[in-house]
Amino acid sequence: MREPIPGLRPAPETKRRRILLIGLDGLRWDIAAEDNVGTTLQKLAETGSFHQMTMEVPTISAPGWGSILTGSTHAQHGLKDNSCVGGRTWNRPDFLSQCFYQAQETRTFAAAGWPVLVDLHGLGPIIHPRIEQQFAGLHRVIVRDGETFGYPAVDAEITSITLAALKSGGFDVGFTYCCDVDDAGHIHGLQGNHYREAIKRVDAHVKSVTDMVAARHEAFGEEWLVILTTDHGHVDEGGHGGDSARERESWVITRSPDDYTTDWEKELRPEEITPLILQERNAS
Numbered sequence: 634m635r636e637p638i639p640g641l642r643p644a645p646e647t648k649r650r651r652i653l654l655i656g657l658d659g660l661r662w663d664i665a666a667e668d669n670v671g672t673t674l675q676k677l678a679e680t681g682s683f684h685q686m687t688m689e690v691p692t693i694s695a696p697g698w699g700s701i702l703t704g705s706t707h708a709q710h711g712l713k714d715n716s717c718v719g720g721r722t723w724n725r726p727d728f729l730s731q732c733f734y735q736a737q738e739t740r741t742f743a744a745a746g747w748p749v750l751v752d753l754h755g756l757g758p759i760i761h762p763r764i765e766q767q768f769a770g771l772h773r774v775i776v777r778d779g780e781t782f783g784y785p786a787v788d789a790e791i792t793s794i795t796l797a798a799l800k801s802g803g804f805d806v807g808f809t810y811c812c813d814v815d816d817a818g819h820i821h822g823l824q825g826n827h828y829r830e831a832i833k834r835v836d837a838h839v840k841s842v843t844d845m846v847a848a849r850h851e852a853f854g855e856e857w858l859v860i861l862t863t864d865h866g867h868v869d870e871g872g873h874g875g876d877s878a879r880e881r882e883s884w885v886i887t888r889s890p891d892d893y894t895t896d897w898e899k900e901l902r903p904e905e906i907t908p909l910i911l912q913e914r915n916a917s
């Protein structure tokens with residue numbers, strides 16, 4: 634048993650398994666798996682379940698997250714690049730919305746520092762704002778701008794808001810997102826220390842969030858499933874978008890603090906994640 638976390642608040646009872654999806658942009662697994670780099674991620678992969686995933690081309694963030702978060706192929710959501718021009722995500726509800734539509738007491742939460750995912754005033758957003766549910770206290774969207782203010786600071790802020798939401802029992806299904814690793818890959822490439830240092834920073838965020846989920850399980854017996862994934866790889870020099878194996882590679886980890894294990898296929902397609910989440914919600 635770990636030390637109890639002071640101020641942990643109970644949440645409304647539910648029969649459905651609670652879900653937290655952690656999105657880590659542009660994180661190549663072979664580098665996270667190096668000694669002393671993604672130590673928390675490695676532990677989650679060992680104690681949970683690890684899956685390989687191959688992204689559709691173009692291997693760009695908005696189409697990639699569009700597929701993962703809405704359960705759509707590129708042809709279905711229409712996103713071709715990060716401008717989102719031609720996208721049809723207004724007709725392709727994200728997994729939080731779908732969880733709400735199937736059970737309308739579901740409280741959802743999304744926090745991201747990349748505006749395309751969450752900012753109503755930006756190019757997307759891929760996560761639907763669902764203003765009526767925000768007014769009803771059933772949906773919360775935290776928007777920050779890592780493009781302007783830098784992802785190391787913004788990811789830390791997104792993480793602390795996610796921790797506060799978890800601590801107060803604030804949601805049943807959530808999405809939290811870090812982009813520091815992808816940004817470091819673009820600026821510095823993957824060969825030096827910068828990319829690895831960014832993975833270590835994000836790995837520490839993952840540790841604090843997964844520890845908080847485990848603390849809720851220990852304190853209240855809540856059933857959770859944490860899912861971690863990325864939207865594309867990177868070439869060694871830094872960059873993605875093309876059809877090389879390095880750019881298309883992704884991975885998925887599922888891990889539950891109550892030692893529940895998913896029976897998902899070893900190889901997943903990005904558009905399968907959202908239906909699998911709905912299935913996990915319906916199974917319990």
Ligand SMILES: [Zn+2]
Pocket residue numbers: 658659693694695697815864865
């Ligand atoms: Zn990306």
